[in-house]
Amino acid sequence: MTFFLQLIVTGFSQGMIYALIAIGFVIILKCSEVFNIAQGHFVLIGGYLGWTFLVPLGLPIWAALPAAIATAAIMGLLIERLMLRPMIGQPVLAVVMMTIALSTVLGGLATLLWGAEYKAYHGLLPTITMRVGSISIPSESLIGLIVSVVCVAILMFVFRYTKIGLAMRATAEDLQVVQSVGIRATTVYAVSWVIASVVGVIGGILLGGVSGANMELADVGLKAFAVVLLGGTNSVGGAIVAGIILGMLENVAAGYLDPLLPGGGLAQVFPFFVMIVVLVFRPHGLFGLAHIERV
Amino acid sequence: MGLRTGTFHENYAEDMAVFQTRLQWGASAALVFLLCICPLFSSDRMLTILTTIGIAVISVHGLNILTGYCGQISIGHSGFMAVGGYTSAILCAKLGWPFWAALPCGAVAAGIAGLLFGLPSLKIKGFYLIMATIAAQFIIIWFIIQLRGITGGTDGLLVPKPMLGPIALSSKTNYYYLVMIFAVLATITAHNIVRTRAGRAFIAIRDNDLAAEVMGVSLWSYKLQAFFIGCIYAGAAGSLLIHYVRFASIEQFPFMDSVWYLGMLIVGGMGNTAGAIFGVIALKLLDELVTIIGPVLAAAVAPQAAASLALISHGLIIIIFLIFEPRGLHHRWEMIKNYFRLWPFSHEALE
Numbered sequence: 001m002t003f004f005l006q007l008i009v010t011g012f013s014q015g016m017i018y019a020l021i022a023i024g025f026v027i028i029l030k031c032s033e034v035f036n037i038a039q040g041h042f043v044l045i046g047g048y049l050g051w052t053f054l055v056p057l058g059l060p061i062w063a064a065l066p067a068a069i070a071t072a073a074i075m076g077l078l079i080e081r082l083m084l085r086p087m088i089g090q091p092v093l094a095v096v097m098m099t100i101a102l103s104t105v106l107g108g109l110a111t112l113l114w115g116a117e118y119k120a121y122h123g124l125l126p127t128i129t130m131r132v133g134s135i136s137i138p139s140e141s142l143i144g145l146i147v148s149v150v151c152v153a154i155l156m157f158v159f160r161y162t163k164i165g166l167a168m169r170a171t172a173e174d175l176q177v178v179q180s181v182g183i184r185a186t187t188v189y190a191v192s193w194v195i196a197s198v199v200g201v202i203g204g205i206l207l208g209g210v211s212g213a214n215m216e217l218a219d220v221g222l223k224a225f226a227v228v229l230l231g232g233t234n235s236v237g238g239a240i241v242a243g244i245i246l247g248m249l250e251n252v253a254a255g256y257l258d259p260l261l262p263g264g265g266l267a268q269v270f271p272f273f274v275m276i277v278v279l280v281f282r283p284h285g286l287f288g289l290a291h292i293e294r295v
Numbered sequence: 296m297g298l299r300t301g302t303f304h305e306n307y308a309e310d311m312a313v314f315q316t317r318l319q320w321g322a323s324a325a326l327v328f329l330l331c332i333c334p335l336f337s338s339d340r341m342l343t344i345l346t347t348i349g350i351a352v353i354s355v356h357g358l359n360i361l362t363g364y365c366g367q368i369s370i371g372h373s374g375f376m377a378v379g380g381y382t383s384a385i386l387c388a389k390l391g392w393p394f395w396a397a398l399p400c401g402a403v404a405a406g407i408a409g410l411l412f413g414l415p416s417l418k419i420k421g422f423y424l425i426m427a428t429i430a431a432q433f434i435i436i437w438f439i440i441q442l443r444g445i446t447g448g449t450d451g452l453l454v455p456k457p458m459l460g461p462i463a464l465s466s467k468t469n470y471y472y473l474v475m476i477f478a479v480l481a482t483i484t485a486h487n488i489v490r491t492r493a494g495r496a497f498i499a500i501r502d503n504d505l506a507a508e509v510m511g512v513s514l515w516s517y518k519l520q521a522f523f524i525g526c527i528y529a530g531a532a533g534s535l536l537i538h539y540v541r542f543a544s545i546e547q548f549p550f551m552d553s554v555w556y557l558g559m560l561i562v563g564g565m566g567n568t569a570g571a572i573f574g575v576i577a578l579k580l581l582d583e584l585v586t587i588i589g590p591v592l593a594a595a596v597a598p599q600a601a602a603s604l605a606l607i608s609h610g611l612i613i614i615i616f617l618i619f620e621p622r623g624l625h626h627r628w629e630m631i632k633n634y635f636r637l638w639p640f641s642h643e644a645l646e
Contacts (some may be wrong), residue, residue, distance in 0.1 A: 094617055101617070229426060276427060
């Protein structure tokens, strides 16, 4: 029972980070109908950025985080302007290939700048140790949980109470109406890319603080896709719930089934099984709107 | 795009012919002849490059039918190649089947795997299908690792020397001829499949699936047919690849290869047989360029520069093509041909 609860707790905080990354994906998707395959590579860049600011530059955490966020915002702006702006109105495949190409370029840049090496900055993030009964809550994952919750709360606030948030929600609803009332759609796209890249980078720093930064951080993006599909592609709330569900399921499945399987590694493919099941039986996810096609 | 001035079609058969002018006949025959005499003057390294290009051409033809003609995007093509490759490797290594019998079995096995993972395409499209095929890639590789008893898991599997009757296909030259025969056959069949009833149905589904269904094209049947045919090509290519290196391992079928096959289609021009070949040659040549420049750059800048150059150059070339030449090299080729329509006269009267 303790083992099970331990898996659930670890899964919960991990799931919260997945949810954070998945939200970045959903925001771009809702605002500009672009499927951003490179979301995982924002996480990768984030993990290495965290290391760069914390270890070689030796900044304290309160200075390193804003610096990483600023870098991420510039990266998001550049990507939107240079790569995605020419793709407006192009078919799905062209846009998806563009984001895939972006992901390889980001991977290549990470290799060039950081040598694809394992960079640990374990223990540099602030820690809060907590024990509930016999279950120990890992301190890094608690920090991850808190930061994720704060980020999600800020995003929710922005969407609900600010003008740009309203513009973004309106763009998600109907592009033509938005353009006719004089909102610049391209600004909304740029902001959505900035948010996605910032959110990805924060997720990367959190994950990097737990397990160190390496090239495998990019694979988290694939888990975020499973989260998005499970939650429904057009639902921010769904992404959060699905992120937590997937984080827990993955940990429990890996914890109990991995010893039984010779090759192991179930945690890596588990999201894909979830993906296939969701796509076959409930393509619009748990909380998404069913898309009805009319002729 | 029009034919060269002075070519007239007098009946339907002439209009529908694959080769419409003597020049096209001559050029194709010359190309095949060139492929035949290539081993006489090219080095070992050159033959290796040509063989891998041939294998990739077969695979990309399959992807072209599936994605370029039928519009069902697949980023799991390398996974389907793995199914074909491993099936024929197991048949040869564990059951002692001859090479010529194992290869078609591998192809059909990949086709069946394609059918299985093509099933979601009946309900979903666009990005959702992309996710399903990415999932297919990872699940296939995971199963290969899990079935350690018959596939060798992560250690890989040694495959015996491929024999075709009494001829051993062990030398590079022999295998080159085998791959080229398959590549030419694949090109001919791929070009003709899309001219049949099924091919026209694929194009109808790609251009507008609702309209196609209303016109009586069975989406259910034709989407699955496209998956089956596309994955048969992948299986044959995977099987040829495995027997070429005589060793089956999961590293030969990485996820990024699936992406590059799609990239080859984009660079070459989707929905065209010649485009698939152009794309493969262009990206494979880029690969070679990277392997030549990589060590120089690694010595000059940093040791990791070679690896990052490969990633960045491939990503950038796809980005550049998507922005500046979305219809690919094939479109450019058509424009060049069009320029020479009335050559040497410079202007063309508008009709």
